[in-house]
Amino acid sequence: MRLASIEGLGGLTIGRLAREVDISKSGVFAHFRSKERLQQETVEAARRVFEREVLEPGLAAPEGVARVASLCEAYLSYIERGVFPGGCFFAHLLGEFDARTGPIHDEVAALQRGWVGLLEELITTAQERGELDPEVDSGQLAFELYAPLELANFLTTLYRDPATLERGREAVRASLAGAMAPEGGSSRAGPASADS
Amino acid sequence: MRLASIEGLGGLTIGRLAREVDISKSGVFAHFRSKERLQQETVEAARRVFEREVLEPGLAAPEGVARVASLCEAYLSYIERGVFPGGCFFAHLLGEFDARTGPIHDEVAALQRGWVGLLEELITTAQERGELDPEVDSGQLAFELYAPLELANFLTTLYRDPATLERGREAVRASLAGAMAPEGGSSRAGPASADS
DNA sequence: GTCTAGATAGCACGATCGTTCTATCTTCGT
């Protein structure tokens, strides 16, 4: 995972991995029985890390807008902590396989849909609780929250400077602030109370 | 360029390129005298395409907020038109080399700084003309405009569905609308006229 | 007409790739 997060899945070679962990090529090869399986299992392992390091802490916040903000912050923190030395493993995957065809492309697409879908779902819940403006398009807001996370990851990794993460934090804050429900009360608002 | 925009610069191999254009490996090799030069010249050629397809039309709009919006739209249009079959060449480069070291990483970092710097510069000009709120951080706004462009590129390429581009367009619209100068007049406003 | 520069081809080299086959050696169940 560490190797692939820097060099990409294509750079994760059986020989290279063998050299890295200092055993023979055959020793590595025997564990995964093809390069494709090595790639698949690496992606799967990274998925579990992402779950533990981002989804689990991010979803621990109380339901509603707090949970949306918490998930975004969990992602930024995961970049900041350097969980993978090459930045977000899946952002790397996205760049490497977005334009190709094959099972890995499809897997990446499914993972991306899941991530955006989760954001959208949390936003809808926050709208149903009256915390976020029900007029805003939840898919659009999910996109606008995801975008600064992704860019913050790339620029932080590229510049080797975590200062860009603050840009991401501020962008998330601004997008959420702009989507807050118009009335101040925290209890459930009536469905037809919005003007224009 | 077409090959590298899909497979990445690492997939742009002398042998592969020779097969693609149907001449011998030596025939390709003689033009560039090393793989590194092939990579450098490909990046340089893509930079010229980007200039012609994005910067030139984007900067044709009149100075001010119109030019900021125009540059963003020029980028989205460049994705939409499929100038490169694998989406934005430089977004691909960003994902491939952000975590590595070496001359290509440095080149990518310089190109990214130039792009963000251009956005920031146009924003500052729009602020000086009184069209954008001078209170907003121009670097922050540049980040918030760039982020949806980048994500729209990746998701459009990944899903093979240009519908995501509309998410990007809407996000750019919203960010610019949120940064418009508070007073309605188009002429230069006094420096101390803003009420917090 | 001759000469030179450039484009292309063909071949060979050492390195690395994924993969297979055949040992060893350890570990553990019975």
Next chain:
DNA sequence: ACGAAGATAGAACGATCGTGCTATCTAGAC
């Protein structure tokens, strides 16, 4: 004690990689 299962090593294969060397062919300069 024995045997099965798994981890590792080593050698070899064909393919591809980047690169060098040596032709051949063509286009233009003089």
